[in-house]
Amino acid sequence: MDSKDRAPTRGWGRFLHFLGRHWWQGIAAVIAGVALIAQLVSCSTEAPDKSPQPNVVNGNCNVKGADSFIVCNNNSAATPAARLEVTELSVGIRKAVRSTWTEEEVRKEYGEETVGYGPVLDVTIKNSGGLATLASRISVTFSQAFHLEPCVPVGGPLGVSANYDIAIPEPPPATPFVVTKDVAYEFPSNKYERFTLTIGPKLIADGGTPLIFVADVELIQDGGSKLKVGRVAVVDTGGHPYFYPDGGKWVIERVDDDEARRCMGRNRQKVREVVEEDGLVLSAELSSLATSLAQFA
Incomplete structure (x- = not known):
């Protein structure tokens, strides 16, 4: 090959x-x-x-x-939780406070308990969620709490022990301070619920001047979440015979001398500073008091 x-x-x-x-x-x-x-x-x-x-x-x-x-293939939406919102809040002096006179002879005359006037918060809350919820506590934080000056001194041994939902110690401690109360408010789903809350001093002394307070109110639910109800400014009736609210106006009597007028001028300034703060829900009586004290400028 x-x-x-x-x-x-x-x-x-x-x-x-x-x-x-x-x-x-x-x-x-x-x-x-x-x-x-x-x-x-x-x-x-x-x-x-x-x-x-x-x-x-x-x-x-x-x-x-x-x-x-x-x-x-589950396209159903998750069940919404409870969702609370404050829809209405008002505050003012109402006849809704149970009280007891401190002197035995007066208690016998008026009865063991009587219903008096005092500051009352009226709250409406809507639960727009799909589940009911329970509120277990109310917390009130006081940023101001003080008595007006007794420009016309009076007084006596008598006093009234008031049964408020939120009782302010007497005399009021230094601010800020917190007072809480256990409650059991149920808020059904998709419904409105209304409740009232009374706030005031534990003891109203005969001749005592009106108490003014500014406070933040919160509602605490079972799970610990908080609902801010509002920031309120309120005045109570006091126990002074010449300085008290009456039918939407204030009775201010016997302010006859210069010292008494200067004293009321100091009260006027304190009230004015409170009502001019932004973001407050004012009671009608506090607004009326500011107007009545304007004469002492």
């Missing part, structure tokens, strides 16, 4: 020798390879089968079934 007919023994030489003698078989192999690759690409791009598979439960996630895979 001469050198022209000898087949290469390795590498590209053998492959080129094969194509030279069997070129038509090489072309057919290339065409078959291209067709196979095209078929594989076509299969990989087909849309997946969306039909339910065996043992698959389509529906709500709460469906139960043995040996079944659950496909969750």
